[in-house]
Amino acid sequence: MATADGLRRSVKGLSEAELRERFGTEEACREALFDVRWREGLTCPACGGRSFCRLRTRELFQCNRCKRQVRLTAGTVFQDTKLPLTVWFAAIHHLTRGKGGISSIELGRRLGVEQGTAWLVKHKLMRAMAAREATKPKLEGRVEVDDAHLGGERPGGERGRGAAGKTPVVAAVETTAERKPKRLRLTVVRGLRKGEVEKIAKRDFAPGSTVVSDGLSCWPAVEKAGCEHFPIVTGSGKRAASWTPFRWVDTTLGNLKTAIAGTYHHVSAKHAQRSYLTSFAHRFDRRFRLDSILERLAWAAMRTAPQPYRVITADA
Numbered sequence: 001m002a003t004a005d006g007l008r009r010s011v012k013g014l015s016e017a018e019l020r021e022r023f024g025t026e027e028a029c030r031e032a033l034f035d036v037r038w039r040e041g042l043t044c045p046a047c048g049g050r051s052f053c054r055l056r057t058r059e060l061f062q063c064n065r066c067k068r069q070v071r072l073t074a075g076t077v078f079q080d081t082k083l084p085l086t087v088w089f090a091a092i093h094h095l096t097r098g099k100g101g102i103s104s105i106e107l108g109r110r111l112g113v114e115q116g117t118a119w120l121v122k123h124k125l126m127r128a129m130a131a132r133e134a135t136k137p138k139l140e141g142r143v144e145v146d147d148a149h150l151g152g153e154r155p156g157g158e159r160g161r162g163a164a165g166k167t168p169v170v171a172a173v174e175t176t177a178e179r180k181p182k183r184l185r186l187t188v189v190r191g192l193r194k195g196e197v198e199k200i201a202k203r204d205f206a207p208g209s210t211v212v213s214d215g216l217s218c219w220p221a222v223e224k225a226g227c228e229h230f231p232i233v234t235g236s237g238k239r240a241a242s243w244t245p246f247r248w249v250d251t252t253l254g255n256l257k258t259a260i261a262g263t264y265h266h267v268s269a270k271h272a273q274r275s276y277l278t279s280f281a282h283r284f285d286r287r288f289r290l291d292s293i294l295e296r297l298a299w300a301a302m303r304t305a306p307q308p309y310r311v312i313t314a315d316a
């Protein structure tokens, strides 16, 4: 990581050429998935044996003791796929690249597959991201919260709240003492109400955290989760506009809204949570480690149960 090349990659992620070089063949992809799944060696699920022989490719393994066969992708997001693994790796690459994600039309074009196929691949991988996010520790220390609304611009830069037809979202960001953002959680809420804030705080904030917010009446509910609450009242008028304690949170939310508006024409509330907000937060939390983001998502996908079409479409 000390080299200029390493530094460039950690900021920008892999180039197309690097992707082809590292994950351009089925064999290379299988090797990568094998490492991700069985780095410490393969243990037979039937007899606990540790000695296997490889059948055909590295796709199928057979226990030398009891002859049980284990498939590399069984029980993972890649199970039963008819697509080459190179296509999956390319999809992971494209999904983890840009801040704004990618539409399934564009993804299909880049992968050379039909849009419907691209849509399914994308949603399976987003489920893997979401499953990974769910295992992360709670936000702790200093946490800033703010609200946003998906589904439209806020006219005149006003902090518009509860506008009709828009989806309210609570953004919570763990920061350093110097207010540099570390980790992000985005949650669709039914409204900016105390009950909703309490639910989020209990789920996402470690007790003893310091939660900083503006003066909206719903935020003190974080105290119900054992957090300390520090409201900062910004007032109104010129001073409030130039002095914005939520400047970076606003930037984050601004990016999110731009990303969603630019990529997706319509996002339902349920879908926004399930897919786009979670994957946005996933990328945000890994923004300084983009060189390994592809392997990290492959890792998550290998540890996420199969996500069949009927499950994904059930709440799409």
Ligand SMILES: [Zn+2]
Pocket: 044, 045, 046, 047, 048, 049, 063, 064, 065, 066, 067, 068
């Ligand atoms: Zn065995």
